[in-house]
Amino acid sequence: MTDTYGILIDYHWCTGCHSCEIACQMEFGFAIGQGGIKVFEIGPWQIEGDTWQFDFAPVLTDQCDGCANRALAGKQPTCVHHCQARCMTYGPLSELAIALADHRKQQLYSL
Amino acid sequence: MTEKREYVLIEHEKPWTYEEDGLKVARGSAWTGPGCHIGCGVLLYTDENGRLVKVEGDPENPFNEGRLCIRCLALPEVTHSTKRLTYPMKRDKALRGKNQFERISWDEALDTIEAKLKEIAEQYGPESVLFMQGTGRDIAAWISRLAWSYGSPNYGFPLSGLACYLPRVSGMYSTTGSFWVCDCSQQFPDRYDNPEYQDPEVMILWGNNPLISNSDGFFGHWVVDLMRRGMKTIVCDPRMTWLGARAEIVLPVRPGTDAALALGMLNVIIGEDLYDHEFVELWCYGFDELAERAKEYPVDKVAEICWVDADRIRTAARLFANAERACVQWGVAVDMTREALPAGQAISALTQITGNIDRPGGMIIPPELIFYGGGFGADLLTPEQTNKRLGMNQYPLLKFGFATFQPDVALRAMETGDPYEIRGLWLQTTNTIACMGADPKRWLAAAKKADFIVCTDLFMTPTIMALADYVLPAATYPERDGLRIGDGPQRGETINKVVQVGECKSDMEINLELGRRLNPEAWPWQDVKEMFTSMIAETGYDFDGLRAVAPAYPRYIYRKHEKGLLRRDGSPGFNTATGRIELWATVYANAGLDPLPYFEEPEPGPGSTPELLDEYPLVLTTGARNWGMFHSEHRNIPRLRSLRPDPLIEVHPDAAEKFGLKDGDWVWVENQLDRAKRRVKLWPALLDARFCSTDHAWWFPEADPEKLYEVFDLNINNNVTWTPGKSGFGSNYKCMLVKLSKVEEGETHD
Numbered sequence A: 001m002t003d004t005y006g007i008l009i010d011y012h013w014c015t016g017c018h019s020c021e022i023a024c025q026m027e028f029g030f031a032i033g034q035g036g037i038k039v040f041e042i043g044p045w046q047i048e049g050d051t052w053q054f055d056f057a058p059v060l061t062d063q064c065d066g067c068a069n070r071a072l073a074g075k076q077p078t079c080v081h082h083c084q085a086r087c088m089t090y091g092p093l094s095e096l097a098i099a100l101a102d103h104r105k106q107q108l109y110s111l
Numbered sequence B: 001m002t003e004k005r006e007y008v009l010i011e012h013e014k015p016w017t018y019e020e021d022g023l024k025v026a027r028g029s030a031w032t033g034p035g036c037h038i039g040c041g042v043l044l045y046t047d048e049n050g051r052l053v054k055v056e057g058d059p060e061n062p063f064n065e066g067r068l069c070i071r072c073l074a075l076p077e078v079t080h081s082t083k084r085l086t087y088p089m090k091r092d093k094a095l096r097g098k099n100q101f102e103r104i105s106w107d108e109a110l111d112t113i114e115a116k117l118k119e120i121a122e123q124y125g126p127e128s129v130l131f132m133q134g135t136g137r138d139i140a141a142w143i144s145r146l147a148w149s150y151g152s153p154n155y156g157f158p159l160s161g162l163a164c165y166l167p168r169v170s171g172m173y174s175t176t177g178s179f180w181v182c183d184c185s186q187q188f189p190d191r192y193d194n195p196e197y198q199d200p201e202v203m204i205l206w207g208n209n210p211l212i213s214n215s216d217g218f219f220g221h222w223v224v225d226l227m228r229r230g231m232k233t234i235v236c237d238p239r240m241t242w243l244g245a246r247a248e249i250v251l252p253v254r255p256g257t258d259a260a261l262a263l264g265m266l267n268v269i270i271g272e273d274l275y276d277h278e279f280v281e282l283w284c285y286g287f288d289e290l291a292e293r294a295k296e297y298p299v300d301k302v303a304e305i306c307w308v309d310a311d312r313i314r315t316a317a318r319l320f321a322n323a324e325r326a327c328v329q330w331g332v333a334v335d336m337t338r339e340a341l342p343a344g345q346a347i348s349a350l351t352q353i354t355g356n357i358d359r360p361g362g363m364i365i366p367p368e369l370i371f372y373g374g375g376f377g378a379d380l381l382t383p384e385q386t387n388k389r390l391g392m393n394q395y396p397l398l399k400f401g402f403a404t405f406q407p408d409v410a411l412r413a414m415e416t417g418d419p420y421e422i423r424g425l426w427l428q429t430t431n432t433i434a435c436m437g438a439d440p441k442r443w444l445a446a447a448k449k450a451d452f453i454v455c456t457d458l459f460m461t462p463t464i465m466a467l468a469d470y471v472l473p474a475a476t477y478p479e480r481d482g483l484r485i486g487d488g489p490q491r492g493e494t495i496n497k498v499v500q501v502g503e504c505k506s507d508m509e510i511n512l513e514l515g516r517r518l519n520p521e522a523w524p525w526q527d528v529k530e531m532f533t534s535m536i537a538e539t540g541y542d543f544d545g546l547r548a549v550a551p552a553y554p555r556y557i558y559r560k561h562e563k564g565l566l567r568r569d570g571s572p573g574f575n576t577a578t579g580r581i582e583l584w585a586t587v588y589a590n591a592g593l594d595p596l597p598y599f600e601e602p603e604p605g606p607g608s609t610p611e612l613l614d615e616y617p618l619v620l621t622t623g624a625r626n627w628g629m630f631h632s633e634h635r636n637i638p639r640l641r642s643l644r645p646d647p648l649i650e651v652h653p654d655a656a657e658k659f660g661l662k663d664g665d666w667v668w669v670e671n672q673l674d675r676a677k678r679r680v681k682l683w684p685a686l687l688d689a690r691f692c693s694t695d696h697a698w699w700f701p702e703a704d705p706e707k708l709y710e711v712f713d714l715n716i717n718n719n720v721t722w723t724p725g726k727s728g729f730g731s732n733y734k735c736m737l738v739k740l741s742k743v744e745e746g747e748t749h750d
Helices: A019-028 A068-072 A078-082 A093-100 B075-079 B106-124 B140-150 B166-176 B222-228 B258-271 B277-283 B287-295 B299-306 B310-322 B340-353 B407-416 B440-447 B462-467 B507-518 B528-535 B543-549 B586-590 B653-659 B705-714
Strands: A005-009 A037-048 A051-060 A088-092 A107-110 B007-009 B017-020 B023-029 B041-046 B052-057 B129-133 B202-206 B232-236 B249-251 B326-330 B424-428 B452-457 B470-473 B482-484 B493-495 B552-554 B618-622 B648-651 B666-670 B675-682 B691-694 B736-742
Touching: A005 A051, A005 A093, A019 A037, A019 A078, A019 B052, A078 A088, A078 B052, A088 A093, A093 A107, B023 B493, B052 B075, B106 B129, B106 B424, B106 B452, B106 B470, B106 B507, B129 B140, B140 B424, B140 B507, B166 B340, B166 B586, B202 B222, B202 B310, B232 B310, B249 B310, B258 B287, B258 B299, B258 B310, B258 B340, B277 B340, B287 B340, B299 B310, B326 B340, B407 B440, B424 B462, B424 B507, B440 B462, B440 B705, B452 B462, B462 B705, B482 B528, B493 B543, B507 B528, B528 B543, B648 B653, B653 B675, B653 B736, B675 B705
Parallel strands: B129 B424, B202 B232, B202 B326, B232 B249, B424 B452, B452 B470, B618 B691, B648 B675
Antiparallel strands: A005 A088, A005 A107, A037 A051, B007 B552, B017 B023, B023 B041, B041 B052, B482 B493, B618 B736, B648 B691, B666 B675, B666 B736
């Protein structure tokens, strides 16, 4: 039985560089501004003293097919491949779920 | 030399080019155009029609390990943009500024340019032609050779004070005999796993957001790699950035006061005896003098100058000095101050007196395959012509290993004919009036005086529209063969041609073809591949050989000064007059400059012209980079432009309220010199309500060509003067006093 795959995003380290978005747009020829993944900015605002809220959170959209063709060729999804901060992991959900429990500020997507 | 040196190579799963699912794939390097300062490993996918359809990061390449920024990911839309220049053009000199170019053949273009340049050389001397380039394209070697083989000593950048990176390069060579960068394991193909490598414990990110700017040879996200491995950071930035929000401590320095901050930190490190006694005693010269100078910068005084809390400065200095391994990654915010040389000297001293020199996790000397820093072919110039280089007499430091003209002196020559008239301009990939040039209207007026102007670029630009008599279409990197050698730690890589667009030629082909018409002996090569092979002869590889194995890493050795590897005579020490790192710089003293680091208030500025504060209450810094743009490029690529459609000025909400401004308002950013348009972005992350920050190099490719794409409405360098530092290096591009006022409906600059 094949395991369901997913993408785990450790968004504490997402720098908002847009590489996932543009890689996806170019892989599939999506219209400008559309695509299988979109990065949202959360902040910046000052919480207290030197503590600031300043994060980016990539979200998978309805246009994401998990890079099915790439997976068949043994490649990672293009967003994961090009993530400059390497904050995205592609793998079996069962393994990613264990990593998810490791620390806060992560999100897990089932593909 | 024909020695076959020893290189560390990586294993490749496939040859450099192969088929995959009906597409052809070519492995290679991404340097350049469009502009870039790093040159990642890429896989270029082309289809059966010879079109570039996809660019992926090469996972085998240790530099970027498969990662890629959006400018390479979107490259097919740049290379195949319908807006590219795809054939040579000419325009009557009387029609400069008019959109009335005429298509011509390469033969006609090169015949005419050759004839005209020869005519100028005979009538006025070849020195009366200036050869200029912008930044970020790996073309310096070939343009310098073109200039010198023609007989002109005047090759350089139209940038006041050479104020981008060159101040630090000059400064580091002058004081240590070498160049220095942070050790992020980039010199090893096995990277962080290399057994000799250790992570820095602390890194200062000084006037630099490397994640976006990816400055010379430095892949910005290595910082994130290292932070995830446990490295702490100190961020010197007037804004709270993503990196700042994750830093151990942030120093929100007032733009232009970096030298004072560094001297204040030196004051703490020396005063509290936190420096590396052994290293200072063995390897440094002039420590006592530096210590005396640092005493003039007590932390409380520095806090007042820099608008940074004194305890923050102390904490940062202690954190840095107490680290076992520490380094400084600094941006051009330091080089772009008028007294950039002493500022860089002070920052470098932080790494030197703490002994973070050529050891793992400290500052390292980037290894070189071939030395190309001094240009390619300086021996082609006669001593008589060499002595005519503009600015050498005024600024003796320019003689020290530097081959460029001094741009402020060059501008005056263009304007006044002193010391000689400038008759011709060769502008290869410089959009001067949108980007590098300070006071661009002044520069344009001076440039228009030239009888003959040739421009080479990828796209039509305001500079070409305003000036060019002849236009030559240049290639993007998938359209050309090339060598990827510098910047930063060198590694042998090739750029590999996979497509042809229109009649475009690479910068190197253009230089070779024109060069051999002007001086055949200086350009003996049949084609560019033969030229590249000749250039890299000392590596033991020819072009095809290097392409097959690339990337080739020279073997890296730490602590070279202890092993006698830095000096020609083979003795231990550094390649300076004293054999030591010169905290007190002999070279500066000989050039009539202060041999020790110092701080001078930027002028105008809150410290030097407080009387201007009533009218111009905000301190503006410029040049913040955008993810999708390289300087003045990429505004005409819709996918990338969509991420930043307009030029923005970040304004603190408190300041916006004071000026009656709201988010999205178009404003004039005005100082005592001139003004430029921006859109307000309310940004609470400015760490002082008196700071504001904007991006640079704006023009609207969609606007009227004969209004020069509104460049004079939009260019923030309208507000910058041509005034270099005492050494000829440095200029205040990134710190000024401004006020903001709403743009009235339909209002333009003039």
